[in-house]
Amino acid sequence: MSRLFSTVEWAKGSNIYEVNIRQYTNEGTFAAFAKHLPRLKDMGVEILWLMPITPISKMVMQGTLGSYYACSSYTSINPEFGSLDDFKFLIREAHYLGFKVIIDWVANHTGWDHEWSKEHPEFYVRDEEGKFTERNGWHDVIDLNFDNRAMRGALIDAMKYWVNEFDIDGFRCDMAHLVPWDFWNDARMACEKNKNLFWLAECEVLEYHDVFDVSYAWSWMHVTEKFVKGTASLSDVRNVLHDYSHYPQDTHKLFFTSNHDENSWNGTEYEKYGNAAKAFAVFTCTWQGMPLVYSGQELPNYKRLKFFDKDEIDWKEPVELHGFYKALLELHKNKAVAEGETFILPTNHDGLMAFLRKKGEHVVLVLINLSSEDKVHITVEHEWLNGHFQNIFSELIFSFQQKEPFELMANEYLVYQKK
Numbered sequence: 001m002s003r004l005f006s007t008v009e010w011a012k013g014s015n016i017y018e019v020n021i022r023q024y025t026n027e028g029t030f031a032a033f034a035k036h037l038p039r040l041k042d043m044g045v046e047i048l049w050l051m052p053i054t055p056i057s058k059m060v061m062q063g064t065l066g067s068y069y070a071c072s073s074y075t076s077i078n079p080e081f082g083s084l085d086d087f088k089f090l091i092r093e094a095h096y097l098g099f100k101v102i103i104d105w106v107a108n109h110t111g112w113d114h115e116w117s118k119e120h121p122e123f124y125v126r127d128e129e130g131k132f133t134e135r136n137g138w139h140d141v142i143d144l145n146f147d148n149r150a151m152r153g154a155l156i157d158a159m160k161y162w163v164n165e166f167d168i169d170g171f172r173c174d175m176a177h178l179v180p181w182d183f184w185n186d187a188r189m190a191c192e193k194n195k196n197l198f199w200l201a202e203c204e205v206l207e208y209h210d211v212f213d214v215s216y217a218w219s220w221m222h223v224t225e226k227f228v229k230g231t232a233s234l235s236d237v238r239n240v241l242h243d244y245s246h247y248p249q250d251t252h253k254l255f256f257t258s259n260h261d262e263n264s265w266n267g268t269e270y271e272k273y274g275n276a277a278k279a280f281a282v283f284t285c286t287w288q289g290m291p292l293v294y295s296g297q298e299l300p301n302y303k304r305l306k307f308f309d310k311d312e313i314d315w316k317e318p319v320e321l322h323g324f325y326k327a328l329l330e331l332h333k334n335k336a337v338a339e340g341e342t343f344i345l346p347t348n349h350d351g352l353m354a355f356l357r358k359k360g361e362h363v364v365l366v367l368i369n370l371s372s373e374d375k376v377h378i379t380v381e382h383e384w385l386n387g388h389f390q391n392i393f394s395e396l397i398f399s400f401q402q403k404e405p406f407e408l409m410a411n412e413y414l415v416y417q418k419k
Helices: 030-034 037-043 084-096 115-119 149-166 181-191 206-210 218-229 234-244 260-266 269-286 322-331
Strands: 016-019 047-050 100-105 109-111 141-143 170-173 198-201 214-216 252-255 290-294 341-344 352-359 362-369 376-391 397-408 413-418
Touching: 030 084, 037 322, 084 100, 084 149, 100 198, 149 181, 181 198, 181 206, 218 234, 218 252, 218 269, 234 352, 252 269, 260 269, 260 290, 269 290, 269 322, 269 362, 269 413, 290 322, 322 413, 352 376, 362 376, 362 397, 397 413
Parallel strands: 016 047, 016 290, 047 100, 100 170, 170 198, 198 214, 214 252, 252 290
Antiparallel strands: 109 141, 341 352, 352 362, 362 413, 376 397, 376 413
C-alpha cells in the first residue's frame, strides 16, 4: 500500500506519554502538570499526548465531572484545567524543553449540549423519531453526521484552530475507525498546510494507515492478556506480530500495557499481567513500533483511576520505575530498535520471547521470560551476537562471541545493546 502522506521526521523512533491532566495533580491543571515536565524530560519522554482539553457537556453527564470524551465545544478549554493562556503556556514550556505535544481529538460524537446541538442540529445523526442518537452504547454523547459536508468543514476548521493558534504537533484520534476514512484524509491535508503533524489512530483497520502514521496494537494487547490467563500461546502472540509486519512502510503500531481506558475499565497492568507487567513493558519498548507510557506507570501505579470523578495519582518520591523507563526509552532511540530488522530466536520454552534487532553496526538482544518458571535456559547462537554488549539496566559490559548461554528467573528480562 502506498501512502499519500509520510510520517514527520521527529516522530520516527519516538515514544508517547499519555497525560491525564485531571488526575495528574491535586490541582488537576495545566500549570500544575507543567511542573512535571523536567522529570518527564529526564525519563526520556518525547511526545506528550494530552487527553481531551475541551469543555465537558453537563447534560447527561456521568459522575461528578463527566467524560473528557463528551465535549460541549471544539474550540474552548475545559475550565477545570485552566484558561487558553494556561494551555499556551504549557505548550511553550513543553516545546522549550524539546517535547512535541499532540491533543486527543473526538470526531465521532459530541456531548448532548455541545454548542452545535442548538446552532446546527443538522450536524447530527437522527433516529427514526428525529431525535439525536448514538450508535455505540455511550449514553452521554450523540453522533455527528458525516454525510453533512458543512459539519465536516466546521470540524476541520476546529482542528486547524488548535494547530494555527496553539502550535500543537498532531492529533490522537479517538475511535478513528468510526469516522469515514476520507474525512481524516481531508483533515490531514487541511491541517498540514503550514506544518507537518503526527497522526495517531485509536484504530486497528489497516486501510486507515493511508492517513495515519501509527495505530493501536489492540490485538497484541488482547492476545497477551489471554496468554497470561493460559488461553493463548506465544505462537498466537507471534501470529499477531506477523500480521503487523505486513503494515505499510513508514507506519507503525502503538504498543502499551496500559492507557486511560485500560486502567479505568479493565484494570491496571498489574491486574492484567501480574508479575509479568514489567516484562511486557520491556517488549513494548524493544519490538518494532512505538511505545506508550500512561500517567503514573512510572510510580508504579497499582490503582484504577476513576474516569468520571477526581481520583488523584499518588505521586511519591522516589518515582520507583523512573530509571526503568528511562533505560527503555533511551534504548528505543538506538537505531537497531528504532529502524532495525528483527530476528526471532528459536527457544525450547513456551514462555520465552527472544529476539535480536539490528541496524548497521547497532545490535540489541532481548530475552524475556514471560512465565512464572525459574531458571529458564537459552543458548543464543547468531553472528550478530559478537562483540561487547551492555546490559541496559545494570550497565555491566559483557563480551559475546556468537554463541552464549543465558538463564532467566520467573518474569525476568535481559536486554543488551552492542557498544
